[in-house]
Amino acid sequence: MAKEIAFQMMDTHAGGDVSRIVTGGIDPLPGKTVRAQMEYLRDDADGLRRLLLEEPYGIPEMSVDLIVPATDPQAEWGYIIMEVMGYPIYSGSNTICTATALLEAGLIPKREGVQRFKLEAPAGLVQIEARIKNGVVEAITCEGLPSYIHTHRAKINVPTLGEVTYSVAYSGGFYALVDARELGFSLDKSEEKRLARCAYSIVEAIQASRGFSHYTLGDVGPLPFLHFMGPEEKVAEGFYRSRSATYVHPGVICRSTTGTGTSARMALMQYEGRLNPGDRLETVSLRETGFIGTFTGLGKEEGHAVVENTITGKGYVLARSDIVINCNDPMTRCEGLLPILTSSHPE
Missing domain, CATH: 3.10.310.10 (Diaminopimelate Epimerase; Chain A, domain 1)
Known part of the structure; x- marks a missing residue:
């Protein structure tokens, strides 16, 4: 079994709430919709949420957003929200952070001025309006439920x-x-x-x-x-x-x-x-x-x-990093994690 695992992440915040955006290293999840994929993580593979919100990698005050391919053709990307209480179907601050990260990572190309696109949350399609000035994401406006x-x-x-x-x-x-x-x-x-x-x-x-x-x-x-x-x-x-x-x-x-x-x-x-x-x-x-x-x-x-x-709010990028998880570390819980990670390699 793999002993060490790596995946890619961008830390962001909106209003002070830190959202950890997972951009790579995760296997495709089962489920025909983002909502169904969220339910799979919640019921059968809760390891990623617990890993990034508990010591030594995180704290409960953070949130995690996993970027996944959209299942609705109207959306650019999908995302799954994870918090200390579990898996909310929607969050405004997490949506602001996710939209900012997708633009800053180049997963959605930036365009000057007002840029509109849709994302797929577990709650369904979300309309996004990004205000971009001189290549900087100045503000994100997202639909509230x-x-x-x-x-x-x-x-x-x-x-x-x-x-x-x-x-x-x-x-x-x-x-x-x-x-x-x-x-x-x-x-x-x-x-x-x-x-x-x-x-x-x-x-x-x-x-x-x-x-x-x-x-x-x-x-x-x-x-x-x-x-x-x-x-x-x-x-x-x-x-x-x-x-x-x-x-x-x-x-x-x-x-x-x-x-x-x-x-x-x-x-x-x-x-x-x-x-x-x-x-x-x-x-x-x-x-x-x-x-x-x-x-x-x-x-x-x-x-x-x-x-x-x-x-409407503004997201800020805090860090871009590869997270390395060693399953031999007694503080690290790998249960419920290995089945969804692609970038594992022997120690």
């Missing part, structure tokens, strides 16, 4: 916290939305560890009390996300700004506000009558980075008001 409010201002008793009021939105995953001030937070970076502990308690309590079902996807598993909402400031007509923090269960406060967190927030603002089509919301993280969400349209699905939206 249609988002809606599932639960509005429910209450739950949380050990150590007491009664907590929360809403639940779907925006690519189910999000609990809570008012940061009601829980004693101003959303300063010094609060990061306390925010993580607070969110952990709330999510554990919600998961223990109830589940959530999407109107077409059905049961998508336990609620994995929580979004802390700061006060909203009206910056200009139709343009709002709010400090925010997104939590991923178990235990991670994201560096960015996240694209799906921003989409969930827009869904709540629309539901409460505070956001109209054409309006924009900038969410600002604990590290003063931001994403801008745009409310592009309103639909109706199965009795839900569904907010169509886009997310």
Whole structure:
């Protein structure tokens, strides 16, 4: 059996959230769609996700995006998202990073000005708009998933916290939305560890009390996300700004506000009558980075008001590298990894 393995990777970040883009060294995955390939990794070959998000190669705060050939002829490439909580079908920050990496790696040739193309996520086709100036990717705008409010201002008793009021939105995953001030937070970076502990308690309590079902996807598993909402400031007509923090269960406060967190927030603002089509919301993280969400349209699905939206942010390349994995290293787990790697060679 091969003792040492290598594959190619580009590290990127958007808003502070690091996405590790795997660009080579992986065997073709079984499955007729990117969604089916994601399900194969989730169910039968979880080794790559665990390897790159655990010591000694990574930390749980990172994400991994595996580039795969698109199965839909409209898309340039496909990508599979991996996080500490598992395999989300969509992520705004990961999409921004993946699109940036594909352009910077030359897998999609750059064109000056506004460049449009599609990618295939496990959630389906995603429209991308890249703004390129002097050969530099200045910004990526990607479609957010249609988002809606599932639960509005429910209450739950949380050990150590007491009664907590929360809403639940779907925006690519189910999000609990809570008012940061009601829980004693101003959303300063010094609060990061306390925010993580607070969110952990709330999510554990919600998961223990109830589940959530999407109107077409059905049961998508336990609620994995929580979004802390700061006060909203009206910056200009139709343009709002709010400090925010997104939590991923178990235990991670994201560096960015996240694209799906921003989409969930827009869904709540629309539901409460505070956001109209054409309006924009900038969410600002604990590290003063931001994403801008745009409310592009309103639909109706199965009795839900569904907010169509886009997310705009900037991705940065941090490193290009070959990752070398030695399966004799006692800190390295190769189980569930070898079947999908092509670039293995004897030690």
